[in-house]
Amino acid sequence: MTNTLSRRDFLKLGGAAGAALAVGQILPAPVAQAAKEAGHLNADGDGYISSMCEMCVWRCGLIAKIKDGRVVKLDGNPEHPHSRGNLCPRGQSGLMNTYDPDRVLTPLIRVGKRGEGLFRKASWDEALDLVASKMKEIKDKYGPEAMVFSSTHNLSQVQFENLLYAYGSPNYGTQRSLCFNAMITAFLLTYGVEEPARNYENAEYILMIGRNMMEAISTSETGELSRALDRGAKLVYLDPRYTKTASKATEWIPIRPGTDSAFLLAMINVITQNKLADCEFVEKYVQGCDELPTAMQRYTPAWAEQITGVPAATIERIAREYAAAKHNAMAHPGWRTSNFINSFQTERAIATLNALSGTVMSPGGCLSTEVAAEGAGLGAPPQPPYPRVSALRLDGAPWMYPLVPLKLGVFQHLRDSIVSGEPYQAHGWFISRQNPVASLPDRNKTLQAFEKMDFIVTVDIVMNDTAWFSDVILPEASYLERYDPLLPVGGKAFLRQPVIEPQGEAKSALWIYKQLGERLGLGDFFQYADEEDYLRQQLAPLGVTLEEVKAKGYAEMPEEEHSGSEFTFNTPSGKIEVYSETLKNAGFSPWPTWEEPPMPAEGEFYLLTGKVAQHTQFGTQNNQLLHKYSDEPRLWMNAKTAAARGLQDADWVLVTSPVGKAHVQLLATEAIRPDCVYMTPGYGHISKGLTTAFGVGASDSVLHVTYTDPISGGQALSQTFVTVQKA
């Protein structure tokens, strides 16, 4: 297969959207008034403004270049630890998100049937009054728990949460259970920390379990991994697909999907049976160190070979190499670890391997559990305590899922409870910066949940699929047009500030939530006059003025205290809990353990999804620049498997799962296991308000079956099996 993007591919957007304008023709980009006042520009109207990217959650520092009073380019901020002067393709394309011709620029109120796409323009007052009155009506009639709130990780989320807690609803859906529940739950239980920090400086042996770092880019971390490889670090990479990370790995292991934990347990077996870990050191910090060899005895490499398809000798060798690298070995915790219902066990095994290598207990080790809490050290507006909530959560945490961290929740279960009406019926849905119609598994079911709703309101910058089915759309200012709360990273609090005036009537999330809060009689929870006042209150303890921060882009934070050479862990025993009483008490295995995942039947394939470097989840496919430079979203199938079924590259095929069907074009390639097919997530948009993305590719969510891991609450995204026929 040649999977390259030749010059002739570039006619695609010209064909798709009719017009083929240059970026400069699309972007009026007048610089923000605030930026002018802050003295960022010289007399000619040229200058630089530093802010933060929001094309993904890594939030690189950026510098907007202003020429003649217009924003012409975004570059990485060399002073920001997440960008170090670079931006990924999504970050580079940010101006195009802001100047998407499909931006929603006034509040809209639905006039046609849901999903018909007929809306009328409204003033902010009318739209906000309508939303507030509907929310009050629902609260009065059914109680605050009948209102569901959902939003995906963003800097204004703290005020979104403020709104929902002040309103008094326990029902909050985030992307987390569709992404990292397995990783975070496992690391909380084992180390008492959500996500350990990675340090590649001394890394010599890196194990990545499906962490496609070269395509699921976090600019600085991707760069660090690349530089580690440049200086000779080894990367062992497990993935059923030959991704771009696989192509850079020292060793690529195309393991059978769902069996990563068997591979890792066998590694632990080899290390413990052969006493390859520095036991004296490990014993001091690890709960269960003495019994671990017995608990892992049955997971021999020979046993794992049967399950994973990886030769026992390979597993044994990798285990020995990993142990030999000691605290310069890292088993990467991963990120989107929602793969199988046993993914929690995979993460527990990863956590255990990092304990055995001693890396978390060693200064300069590859993983660190000393992670500062988000927002620590900054001020916040005063507010009264939240009302008490007594209703059960519709997502089943903790009454069905006792170990799921309340902050993470189980979004797919929340959706299912809306459909079933159990234990009570929800009636309203407030969605901000999220596209659940596209992101939750089983799209048909999500649309059924929408049908149950009396009222749906969506806050977004474009007419995404969820907005398309909403009753009211509130247009948010894009990340280049607004302020957000400060973000501390590496000893500095970074600022997102407007570089461009908001277009049309678009407003910041901070403004929208406050307006709604006031209309709902919750004004005491929003004690800030405007965005700048909010920031000033945040900066108060630092003794820095907002003006200084606007000019510099960040404020210095006071030095964090270091706990010294003694490592303590925020777990019940104060040690690393490879053995966990908490798990045992909840009725689960206290040790990392093997749980057999389901397998596809004869004629079926594992349906895999995974990132490409040009897109973030479901929100960037309409960006013309990213559309221009990404490959067409096709269904990957092993070339020999395809040939055996009479299928050819570029054939249209019908993919069928237990819950849905999708038509998509085939990519016959050697770069995938014969028992798998793969599709890029985030395509197949159904909103006709997304003129670039509409109808391009197929939706993985249409096909995904809902399966929830009972321990972490994670959705098992690779556990859907499909058949593929010629269309």
Add this chain to the structure above:
Amino acid sequence: MTDTIQHKAYLFDATRCIDCRACMVACSVENNIPMDKTRIWVAGVGVTGEFPTLQRSTMVAHCMHCVHPDCMSACPVGAYSKAADGPVSYNPDLCIGCRYCMNACAFGVPHFDYDKGIVDGAFIDKCTFCPQRIYNGDEPACVATCPTDALEYGEREELLKKAHERIAAHPGKYIDHVYGEFEKGGTSYLVLSHVPFRDLGLPEMDEHPINETTEAIMEGTIPFAVAWAGVLTAVAGVSRVISKQKENASPEKPHTEAKE
């Protein structure tokens, strides 16, 4: 063979490039490139081999900014120029649309815009070396954003030194050759690779500048080319139709209608 003058250059290391295309998006924004055009693209054979023994061979391609540019010597009206410090630039106001440069460039860089036709002027486009950035102390846009330092910018001599040091420091990792050091008398886009250069889409060529001969031949072509300009207008119209038809028949054409 190489110039002794202070010459700017790029170093591209295929072992570092993750094909993320940040460089391409950056170029589009920096240089206001229309959505259906590009100055910088992915070249190479892609993934080869049989599962599970595979290899990926791609590179980021743009103008090589040759030390002795063939486009320039082929151009009958002097629309191309070579700056002493590196950039090969193109002046659309002088171009008559003869497309000699397209044929002359061994790397397929000058790109004819059939949609605009000859009379509309600017129909060749190629990488400019971002003069608006490099003469203001910045790196070219593509280089500046690369998250893995697969693209670097600097003095040609220094980059060559760096490239040879990298080869020496990692025995067995690289092909022991810096593409562009001598090819065609030297280019300003230098390439390091772990796979044969032809798999990255780079032509194998001898190490003398071809234009020592083409320069001589082209001397007498100006009147000829001007005479042909009128004919070419008609030809361009025809080729546009052909290229459109090819595009429609192409299996790689994106499908914009929902089939779901």
